[in-house]
Each structure stands twice: as C-alpha cells, then as structure tokens.
Amino acid sequence: MIYYDYRFMEVAEPIIEHEQYQQMKKIKHHDESVYDHSIKVAFYAYQLAYNHNLDWESTIRGALLHDFFLYKFEKRFSIGIVSDSIKHAIEHPKIAFENASKYFDLNEKEENIIKGHMFPFGLPKSKEAWIVSYVDKYIASFEYASNFIKMIGRKPAYSTK
Numbered sequence: 001m002i003y004y005d006y007r008f009m010e011v012a013e014p015i016i017e018h019e020q021y022q023q024m025k026k027i028k029h030h031d032e033s034v035y036d037h038s039i040k041v042a043f044y045a046y047q048l049a050y051n052h053n054l055d056w057e058s059t060i061r062g063a064l065l066h067d068f069f070l071y072k073f074e075k076r077f078s079i080g081i082v083s084d085s086i087k088h089a090i091e092h093p094k095i096a097f098e099n100a101s102k103y104f105d106l107n108e109k110e111e112n113i114i115k116g117h118m119f120p121f122g123l124p125k126s127k128e129a130w131i132v133s134y135v136d137k138y139i140a141s142f143e144y145a146s147n148f149i150k151m152i153g154r155k156p157a158y159s160t161k
C-alpha cells in the first residue's frame with residue numbers, strides 16, 4: 001500500500017477526481033488499469049523530483065496525464081503485433097496530450113513530459129521529463145513481469161496475495 005502524502009494529493013486531486021480521468025480505471029494496461037499505473041508513475045516521479053529540488057508540481061501533473069489516451073489498446077497475436085505496438089508507442093503520447101489539453105491547462109514542461117515520455121519515440125527536454133520517462137519504464141517492467149507470471153500461472157515471489 002502506497003501512502004500518498006498531502007503535497008502530492010493537493011496537486012494530483014483535481015486531475016484524479018476529474019470525470020474523464022476516472023474513465024482510465026476501466027482501461028487495462030500492462031498488469032493493472034491505466035489509472036493505477038499513472039498514479040504510481042506520478043508518485044514515484046514526484047518523489048525523485050522533490051528530492052532533487054526540481055519542479056515537482058509539473059512532474060506530478062505531466063506524469064498523471066502521460067498515458068491519458070483513453071482507448072483500450074489490444075495487441076493482436078498476428079503479423080500485425082509489432083507494427084501495432086510501435087504505432088501505439090509513437091501515437092499515444094500525442095493523443096494523451098490532445099485529451100489532456102481539452103480538460104486541463106498545461107504548461108510547456110507538462111506538455112513535453114507527456115509527449116516525450118516514450119523516449120526514444122519522443123524526446124524529454126527537461127530533467128522532470130527524463131524522470132517521468134525513466135520511472136514509467138521502470139514501473140512498466142515490473143507490471144509486465146507480474147502480468148507474465150500470472151499468464152504462466154505462477155505467483156511472483158514478492159506477492160502477498
């Protein structure tokens with residue numbers, strides 16, 4: 001159980017509570033929902049940014065919205081899987097930004113955190129954007145591993161369930 005501190009919640013709450021943001025609970029991503037994944041990325045990225053005296057507020061907002069693409073990505077087990085995955089990797093940051101800018105006022109740094117998070121398909125232009133890109137990949141690798149272990153029917157060694 002992660003304890004989200006008041007500083008994080010003060011910035012995150014207006015976004016998390018938004019009706020459109022809540023839709024992400026229904027979209028599965030790696031091993032959980034896009035909603036859970038995005039909040040986790042935002043919280044760990046915030047801690048790194050805060051501890052390094054960086055712009056932690058933009059880090060939270062950009063990270064929360066980095067995967068705000070609002071569609072269910074289905075990998076098809078066919079010849080198209082590679083091209084589908086690459087297409088999704090390239091396009092979803094742009095779609096996430098288009099969606100995010102409809103509902104929230106974003107600064108330039110937040111825009112680049114979203115658009116650049118899929119490095120090398122995008123380019124992070126600030127330390128905050130690099131942090132989000134790194135934390136996203138780090139967390140996604142655990143989520144993929146957990147999903148894979150479930151698929152082959154074994155519990156991960158660190159599972160408490």
Ligand SMILES: [Fe+2]
Pocket residue numbers: 066067092117118
């Ligand atoms: Fe993403």
Ligand SMILES: [Fe+2]
Pocket residue numbers: 037041066067136140
């Ligand atoms: Fe992500």
